[in-house]
Amino acid sequence: MDYSASQLNELISFLDGLPEPRIVMDADYRIVAANKAYRREYAGSGSGGVASILGRRCYEVSHHFTVPCDQAGESCPLKLSQEEGASRRVLHLHHTPRGEEHVDVETTPVRDQEGRIVYFVETLRMVQQASSRPAAQGLVGRSPAFQQMLEKVLRVAPAQATVLLLGETGTGKELVAQAVHEASGRRDSPFVAVDCTGLTENLFESELFGHEKGAFTGAAFRKLGLVESASGGTLFLDEIGELPPALQVKLLRLLETGTYRRVGGVDTLRADFRLVAATHRDLKEMVRQERFRRDLYYRLNTFPIHTPSLAERREDIPLLAASLLERVDHRPGRHFSAEALAWLAGRNWEGNIRELRNLIERATLMSDGEEISAAKLAEVADDGGESRALAEGVGGGADDSFRVPGPLPLAQLEQRYLTWLMARPGADVRTLAPALGVSERTLYRKLQR
């Protein structure tokens, strides 16, 4: 290796001056150095400081894995970077002194004079827009489906590209739109949301473009439109599939020319917003049926992001439930019993997170003690008794074979398996724990994770 110790020291002191946490690794995944920001953020005090990570492998430190990430079902940026000889970025869940966190990891090869790769510099950017632990606000999630979505959000956010959010109702499209805004350079300017449902032609124009004083009866003052209010920021058009054809033309004109006029005004104004649009409809099908303009569809569909349904991210339900409980109920000590969490995870949620949130809110209002039970949830669920039957363990409905779509990291497999087990009729922690060879406390802790 033609890379001297003094060159390595030079590299480290250069990295010390950079604000983001960075580590240097060799091709064998060993951490050979960490910059000041890394030491501050990750190697904390108490755990032996930076000395405790030097010489150890990155996958042991960040994932507590015994094999490299790519052998544990995750993509490994070091491996990808090595294969392609270029920088690679992936989103990972990392163990940190604060618990598990989403981290945007970028690995860049370092070459010697002969152009051979000798080290890799890994940059770790903390993701502010989502939490993998219960949180009082923002997006929470840790399932693969959620991570795939989050990775797309973080990639597109810094660009100006239009984002199209496609997903069932209640999957968090507005929250995702806000995350795009927060992760973009426009975060200090307004985020303006417009619901396109029920917009008439007149309303659309005056709401979006504003109007001049006296433009029509009742227009006593000049009014700023939402496009103007969103200037410098992000305009979120929710339920874009509901926009009538006449308004689709107007929106297309705005997007293509980047200009508009207030109702009753003569000045042409320049729009400056980043567009995020969302719909639960199949826009492509609407185009086929000529209910949505093809040209507008292509203009909007620059960067589509699928917001996963709860059925696609079932393992996130206990985490979401704990977060939503924090949001709707501020009484100290309020929590779900393990059976309640398993009951929530085993149910079908057509209304997705919104339905989950509403049910939790009803259950908190109807519960007196600190603990919310599965029986209480079943009582307040409005599905004709099917839920109660499941909670009491007398009804069918739970599939009796455990299946996974393909290889999964073992920690995820365990989580899925436990959630599935607990969702079976009659399952309870007391009888399951000995069958699984763990204590009740351990099982409870695993279910809360």
Ligand SMILES: Nc1ncnc2c1ncn2[C@@H]1O[C@H](COP(=O)(O)OP(=O)(O)OP(=O)(O)O)[C@@H](O)[C@H]1O
């Ligand atoms: N990942 C998430 N973490 C925490 N809360 C979430 C998450 N996603 C959605 N929520 C919550 O779920 C509810 C529904 O979300 P939101 O209104 O953004 O959904 P939507 O997809 O825009 O729905 P619709 O299509 O009906 O407009 C909100 O209360 C939101 O705060």
